[in-house]
Amino acid sequence: MRPAAGHPARAAGRSLPGAGAMTLGYNTLVVLAGCALLGLAAGTVGAFALLRGRALVADAVGHAALPGVVLAAMIVATLGHDPRSLPPLLAGAALAGVLGVLAVQALARTRRIREDAAIAIVLSSFYAVGVALLSYVQTMPGAAQAGLTKFILGQAAAMRAEDALWAGAVATLALALCLLLFQRLRAACFDPDFARVQGMSAARTDLALLGLIVTVTVAGLQAVGLILIVALLVLPAATARLLTYRLPRLLLLSAVVGAASGAAGAAASAAAPDLPTGAAVVLAGAACFTLALLFSPDRGLVPEALRRARRRLAAAEEHFLRAAWEAQEAAGAGPGTAGDRWTPIAALAAARGWAEARAWRLARWLALRGLVALSERQVHLTPRGAAAARRAVRAHRAVEHHLLAIGAADTAGADRLADLVEHGLSPEAASRLLPEPSSLPASPHALGGKP
Amino acid sequence: MSADGGEAAARAGSPPPLEIRGLTVAYGERPVLWDVTWSAPPGLTGIVGPNGAGKSTLIKAALGLIPALSGTARFFGRSLEEVRNRVGYLPQRASVDWDFPATALDVVCMARYPRMRWWGRVPRAEREAARAALAEVGLADLAERQIGRLSGGQQQRVFLARALAQDADLYLMDEPFAAVDAATEQAIVAVLRRLAAAGRSVVAVHHDLSTVADYFAHVLLLNGRAIAAGPVRDAFTPEAIAAAYGGRLNLLEHASVHAAGRS
Numbered sequence: 001m002r003p004a005a006g007h008p009a010r011a012a013g014r015s016l017p018g019a020g021a022m023t024l025g026y027n028t029l030v031v032l033a034g035c036a037l038l039g040l041a042a043g044t045v046g047a048f049a050l051l052r053g054r055a056l057v058a059d060a061v062g063h064a065a066l067p068g069v070v071l072a073a074m075i076v077a078t079l080g081h082d083p084r085s086l087p088p089l090l091a092g093a094a095l096a097g098v099l100g101v102l103a104v105q106a107l108a109r110t111r112r113i114r115e116d117a118a119i120a121i122v123l124s125s126f127y128a129v130g131v132a133l134l135s136y137v138q139t140m141p142g143a144a145q146a147g148l149t150k151f152i153l154g155q156a157a158a159m160r161a162e163d164a165l166w167a168g169a170v171a172t173l174a175l176a177l178c179l180l181l182f183q184r185l186r187a188a189c190f191d192p193d194f195a196r197v198q199g200m201s202a203a204r205t206d207l208a209l210l211g212l213i214v215t216v217t218v219a220g221l222q223a224v225g226l227i228l229i230v231a232l233l234v235l236p237a238a239t240a241r242l243l244t245y246r247l248p249r250l251l252l253l254s255a256v257v258g259a260a261s262g263a264a265g266a267a268a269s270a271a272a273p274d275l276p277t278g279a280a281v282v283l284a285g286a287a288c289f290t291l292a293l294l295f296s297p298d299r300g301l302v303p304e305a306l307r308r309a310r311r312r313l314a315a316a317e318e319h320f321l322r323a324a325w326e327a328q329e330a331a332g333a334g335p336g337t338a339g340d341r342w343t344p345i346a347a348l349a350a351a352r353g354w355a356e357a358r359a360w361r362l363a364r365w366l367a368l369r370g371l372v373a374l375s376e377r378q379v380h381l382t383p384r385g386a387a388a389a390r391r392a393v394r395a396h397r398a399v400e401h402h403l404l405a406i407g408a409a410d411t412a413g414a415d416r417l418a419d420l421v422e423h424g425l426s427p428e429a430a431s432r433l434l435p436e437p438s439s440l441p442a443s444p445h446a447l448g449g450k451p
Numbered sequence: 452m453s454a455d456g457g458e459a460a461a462r463a464g465s466p467p468p469l470e471i472r473g474l475t476v477a478y479g480e481r482p483v484l485w486d487v488t489w490s491a492p493p494g495l496t497g498i499v500g501p502n503g504a505g506k507s508t509l510i511k512a513a514l515g516l517i518p519a520l521s522g523t524a525r526f527f528g529r530s531l532e533e534v535r536n537r538v539g540y541l542p543q544r545a546s547v548d549w550d551f552p553a554t555a556l557d558v559v560c561m562a563r564y565p566r567m568r569w570w571g572r573v574p575r576a577e578r579e580a581a582r583a584a585l586a587e588v589g590l591a592d593l594a595e596r597q598i599g600r601l602s603g604g605q606q607q608r609v610f611l612a613r614a615l616a617q618d619a620d621l622y623l624m625d626e627p628f629a630a631v632d633a634a635t636e637q638a639i640v641a642v643l644r645r646l647a648a649a650g651r652s653v654v655a656v657h658h659d660l661s662t663v664a665d666y667f668a669h670v671l672l673l674n675g676r677a678i679a680a681g682p683v684r685d686a687f688t689p690e691a692i693a694a695a696y697g698g699r700l701n702l703l704e705h706a707s708v709h710a711a712g713r714s
Binding site: 051111180181182183184186187189190191193194195196197198199200241244245246247250 | 479511514515516532535538540542546547548551552553554557558561562564565567569570571573597599613617
């Protein structure tokens, strides 16, 4: 840990110089706790914001806050007080943020542009005003501009314990309100019209949600920064949404991911004071989201791809085994029995219309599973393989028989359709579809090569 | 065109479940409903008319969900504010996001919110009432299923269960039969008949002319204005239907209407 002249908070945090790496300063601990609490609140409020389709509103609030922060600092400095004092800056940010949202709503209500465009226009305009004011402030004498730029990208390491306590208190307030309003928020998010018919004011609930978004955004300005605060609201909620369908569980998960992201960001900022906290927080959240998107058991992309691949493989296995069985039948073993002749893999490939290499891969795989015996260029069903093949043949013929019986397809069409739907058909279901449940009927079509 | 139902209810000495006077609604500069005066009698009433006739608009405006340029809606002779707990609502299924993180039971519980403190958990008694409503529409086994994993017909039945859980005396239903399977349609019809038998009233937007006579005792034919209203036998005539649908009704539908009218 090097002494950082530009970061008084870190200097204060090292209350016991040389006490060793194991001892974290009081200040660092408070900042860490404050950021975790902030993430907790943002995760909870963000879940409702996401469900109500208000994620971009949070972005507008964040960007619109900049002119408020700068103006507040100017006013405080002009009055001769310490412009770094947090409460007036946060109040300015909140006011400007609310004004930004009102501007978005007013713009959208003119029906000249849609809400997404209104949000883009308002957030960039307000932000531009803020940037212009900021450059003006920097020409002013005095300390008005001191540390204002840290609100843009966030710098937890520059926070004093007092600042962290403020942020933590505001975040706790938002969290408590959110939990108290849980039922109302859920009703208004799912079906606002129904809530209104029941006498709940959806407008008032929306206003409460907006208030919560503004509160969390403002609380997070110093730690995360106004550009990236939207991510702390959206990423934990989006992550949790991938992991569960239950709202209470979703809120809990979202809060945990938010708290972890906030703490990770603060820790990174403490370790590397030049790293903007906002970036660290967002990267931690984005990592969680990416993991959930890829590996969520239910909605993840990887498990889904695996499930699809497994289903495809199972279908190909069944097709192979059935082809082996039917080759026996075609060779004169008679329906319902599996003779013990060897069948050339090339003949099976021809019967399925497969490339020979594919048939070979399947043959080797099924040999590994002990369902076929492989010798030279030929296969032979093992007893287990024959049982599996018989099930597959029954399922196929049950579907064929059913389709033909209801007149839904001709023989060739029934064969093709059955190939698609037979997999996963239980033996019981097959019995219900077959005219004689216990026996294996003959194929309705000639066996052998596919056209 | 002011309805028979109002008179019948007046004879019975109690105000009608729903009474609409001079309702005019416009979207922007385009009027959708023109000076509609109509009252729904007790029992089952269908609102029928072509696309864009203002059927859903009538219901939403009566419930105060969209602003009316003029006109009033009275429920049981009172303002909606006074009798909210006696009025139930079944919105169109497509009006919500079914991917929302909620179970069927969660959704039905929302009907019980007015009976609960607005903070804290759903009390056991309210949860049981919601379960009973789900059982009534045949979804008792799917109470814990995420709503996105229900079929379209099952989702519609969840909405119906939510309306039932409101335990209202009048239900306004927006297309309860839209895009449902035959089993769900029969389940909904059975519920409507039970409601009517229990003295409750239902006003439902309906789009299938061939089943109007089967499902409803009264009908309102709507096309911007109230074209005809009254018992299905009297008001649901080929002439009134032609007047409501203009030239938009094709011959095939006419045929089925005639058949329905005679039965």
